[in-house]
Amino acid sequence: MNQTHTKKEKIKQLLYILLPILVTQLALFSMNFFDTTMSGHYSPIDLAGVAIGSSIWTPVFTGLSGILLAITPVVSQLIGAKKRKDIPYQVIQGVYLSITLAIVVLITGAFTLNYILQSMSLEPAVEQIAHDYLVALSFGIIPLFVYQVLRSFIDALGKTRVTMLISLSSLPINITFNYLLIYGKYGFPELGGVGAGYATAITYWIVTGIAVWIIHSKESFSTFHVFSKVYPLALKAWKEILIIGIPIGLAIFFETSIFAAVTLLMSTFNTVTIASHQAALNFASFLYMIPLSISMALTIVVGFEVGAKRYRDAQVYSWIGLTMAVSLALICGIILALLRTEIASIYTSDYEVLQLTAHFLLYALFFQLSDAIQAPVQGALRGYKDVNITFIMSLVSYWVVGLPFGYYLANYTNWGAFGYWIGLISGLAVGAICLSSRLIYLQRKIYKKEASSN
Template sequence: MYHAETFKKKVKLFLSIFWPIMVTQISLYMMNLVDTMMSGRVGTNDLAGVAMGSSLWMPVFTGINGILLAITPIVAQYLGNKQQSKIHYSVTQALYLAVILSLIVVFVGSLFLNPILTYMNLDPEVHHISFHYLVGLSFGIIPLFLSNVLRNFYDGQGYTRITMFITVLAVPFNVLLNYGLIFGNFGLPSLGGIGAGYATAITYWIILLCSITMTFRLGSVKEYRLFVKWVKPSWTAWKDQLAIGIPIGLSIFFEASIFSVVTLLIGTMFSTITIAANQIVLSFTSLMFMIPLSLSMALTIVVGFSVGGKKFQAAKQYSTMGVLSGIAFLAIGAVFLYYLREPIAYLYTQDREVVLLASQIFLVAIIYQLSDAAQAGLQGVLRGYKDVKLPFFITFIAYWIIGIPVGYSLAAFTDLGPIGFWVGISLGLTFAAIGFLIRLRIVQRQMVKKDPTTIEKTS
């Protein structure tokens, strides 16, 4: 990675970092999409069971992954400030931390998973599928979080093509494993939606093995001597990483959890058909969101690198470029989604009642996409500045004080039904985007005041 001097070179650098992240994110999401689509082909109960299981898992996954995401701006700023010697220590400590967090997740899940599902009063078959789907998935938690640390290590240096290559390689394995374990092909047992959990867990192990292999094969990465030179675990190092990672993780958790809470509330308030329709909308709009999310991750890298090198004007240019690109993409995508919402729903299920309800929910989901793109990009920029504490409070207020209460009130006490939840989500995301924009303006002004002589001339 390098400090681009002209706007044209900045665009070129940003795109070179962004597009592999985009391919990686879409590939990763394809695993979840395959789980959902293939489970839906087995039956509505399997689709609903995987939906409920995913809704419990995704906030946990995104929250823990957010904590580990701290390594990206740490590595990027070290690199921008020419302190490469500190990278090995930080990444190794992050690997230790990933194992500890994984074990905590497995332990807590073993205690509380079944009671939570019981409390939700699901249909017995949906309960069974959800529980065993997550049991299967749990075998892949440790490799998942370890591989995410390595991904953040690669990405923080701008080596986004490494994770792209690994993930693209893993997707066909995931598809074949799903095909075998869900439907009972290749001599494997027919597990229905439950098989998707085990297939995904095995895929996570494949990704980890490939990620570790790359640390020994690539010269530019091999010099850091990961998995060769070990250092003692350090609570001080974990504390420093957690100081950045926990606010990021909680911010992502509060955002991801609103969708999961909506799914869980729909599961307790409405029918299995409504659960399935909601999952279809959530699944496809989340796929579209991979583009602004990828832009957000690329922004964290280039902004962190620029800030580390005290190139504050460059950081500002990257911010504007990335945020507006995300909004523009989802604006165009919303038009296509409006006209193709029924055919999209039929990709998941042949149940006409589910398709019609999903089509109605899609209309509201289209509205929240623009706010979602804006808030994602702005959060990515703030993480590049290592400004994570106040954004955490913004997400909490926007999603949990505004979004969820408004959505629940509209769903429970008006004729909107499940659509009311999506109206609440739209309001929450809009307030978050406004809050992040205000905070970014303040942070950028503070950076200039700290060292105004470092603002470089750009052309």
Template sequence: MSLSPVRSPRAVRTEIASLWKLSWPMLVGQLATVGMSVADVAMTGHVSADELAAASLGASVWSIVLVTVMGVMMAINSIVAHEVGAGQFGRIPHTVRQAMWKGLGVGLLACLACILATGLFAHVGIGEAVSERATAFLAIISLGMPAFGCYRALYGYTTSINQTKPIMVIAILGLLFNIGVNWLLVFGNWGFPQLGAVGCAIATAIGMWLMLGAMLVWIKFAPAYRQTYPFTHWEWPHWPEIGSMLRLGLPIGVTYFAEVSAFGAISLLVARFGAVEVSAHQIALNFSSVVFMVPLSFGVATTTRVGQALGEGRARRARFAARVGVWLSVAFGAFSAAGIALFRWDIAGAYTSDPAVQALCAQLLLMTALFQLSDAAQVSASSAIRGYKVTRQPMQIQLFAFWGFALPVGCVLGLAPEWFPWSPAKPMAANGFWIGLVLGLTIAAVLLTWSLERLARSRILENQNQRRDARVCGSTS
């Protein structure tokens, strides 16, 4: 008797190959996107300390809003994946058009949120000059948010029909454009005005609109989109459908916001311990965010594979795809954990030549290595759950893990408040906060993988009951 397809090593290899085919262009695209912010910081840092501070402060707010928009717009990934699996290709163009309206609305609200957030800069004690530059940076860069919301709608559409190459190509072109315009406007080359941090904001805002334009052109002319081309005619917003997309996407946005804002809050709390603590924390955080792009890309691909299987009515195949996606991410987590632990001093030395910062950074990178497995497991499991069109439960789990556990535990260990009976004898500073993160991510990984298995089993039972009922109805008719 032949092995079940779910247990066959050949089936596992085939699924891994399918996941990798979807993931690697997205990974390159994600790294290129991260490279834009790296380029902004690196280039403004060669102008002046004030320009670097302005760009960093503005980008800290902008990145929280940006990631939240990404989460809200992720609903289209699972919706289109289900439609692809069900063979409802005629339905996809309408879904994409409504997602574009949703992206435009979410982008406009994000633009308004960024502009309102500029009022915070006058109250954080950074000096009037830096506050004014950060305000200008955030106000200008926010103008790209409507384009980004629409771009993420097309991003979800194109990944869900198994087309990821345009994401990679457009992101690389966006990075090159960002670096080139930064060189002109940040430093004032070729007769352009030297605008510093504001030049970065202009480059990024224009780049977002150009990336949207490039994606529209690609979809217009690439043969792979002909069957589902969404822009054959004009269509006004259909509010009930947009509301349904928001109900699915808002919990993902809240989840992303919870994670990014928790890391942002830790950055602010660590600042009181001085430049060494802040620098080491930021280096470890920056490096871990780059490594995180790999399991994140696997997670987006897993959402597509699970959604397509469920659209086909194959609940066992969906569970198989989810399990392979999680284990592939965890395997990478084990590999990255070993690499970070072994080369933590080399990584720290590549970022800074300060011995004190290197020493503390090496300690934090060791903790970064500890949470690689749990971080990979939680992002892949939550992505697989979203493939089932379930978003509220991952939101609740991750809100608890980050804001209900990791941040409070980090505050107790890092700040050692005298009023708390079980505080350490003295503040553990950045180390304490990172211990909280390790524990919080572990809790999130355990709860999310348990929830995924439970959800997958329930869908298989539902599928079996539906088939049994269909057989009974057929035999009695």
């Protein structure tokens, strides 16, 4: 990354970093997308089972991997402060931490998964598919968590095109193994939705191996000598990562878990409703990759400028990113409104599921604007390493406002399952307002401090 002096230069550099991140996020999300759609075309029961499994796994993964995202602002600020020698030590400590977190997830899941599934009102076939899908997926948890650290390191250097290429290479691998294991082609076992779990686990191992090879052998990364020395485990370094990472992880967890909670609460509805809800939510999540990618790019550029103590430049970047996200959200909203039936047909050929999915997609329209505000603002705040207030705001917005309101509408009014979606929209809107207020307050506070010191 380079210092920029004009808005035009900043837009150019932000786009240079952003576009590969967007492709990367879309590629990574596509694995879940293809798991869902290919399972849906196998049968509605498999779609529902994979939906439940994904709803349990997604908040766990995103919350804990959010902790590992701390590597991005840590490395980007070290780059901005010209402290390159400290970087490999931080990355390796992040790898140690990622393996530890993965092992904790595996042990916890072994003891709690059956209890969680049995506490839900699921059809036996759906429950079995959800259980087996998660067991299959668990074989790829360790490499997946390690990859999050390696990817954060690569992205923090501004080399986002590298992670883009890695992620793009994973797609044909994932699709191929999905095809072989879901449908039982070319002598492979026909596993239905469960096969998607094994396919994704295999893909995670391959992707992580590619990342390790690139960091070790390619000149842009090998000069850091990340894997050339065995560093002892250092709890002090873990503490530094966790101080930044835990609030990030909690903020992400509170946001993603409310979607999972809604899916789990909707298990009281029939299989068609569960499958339709999950299909619509899957596409809404697909569109969310745009503001999320802008958020990740802002963390890098804002962190770089803050590390160099160029606070005015950091502010300009944050508002360029926000404007970009809102503009794209309006375009996506128009597309969603016009093509919602065609979009629903991507997920299923079952008439009932298709019609209900198209109806749910109407509500996804309103996700777009709130996501376009709250995600980039969160990314900018992470660049400042301002993370503690953010997770509190997320907790209040999603769990104090969004979920209770949605539960009330779904169970005590005529809105039914759609009431949960209205609750989600309300929580996202409150989150967008709160986070924007925090960013404005923080930037004004920094300017006042600068003015008083000059």
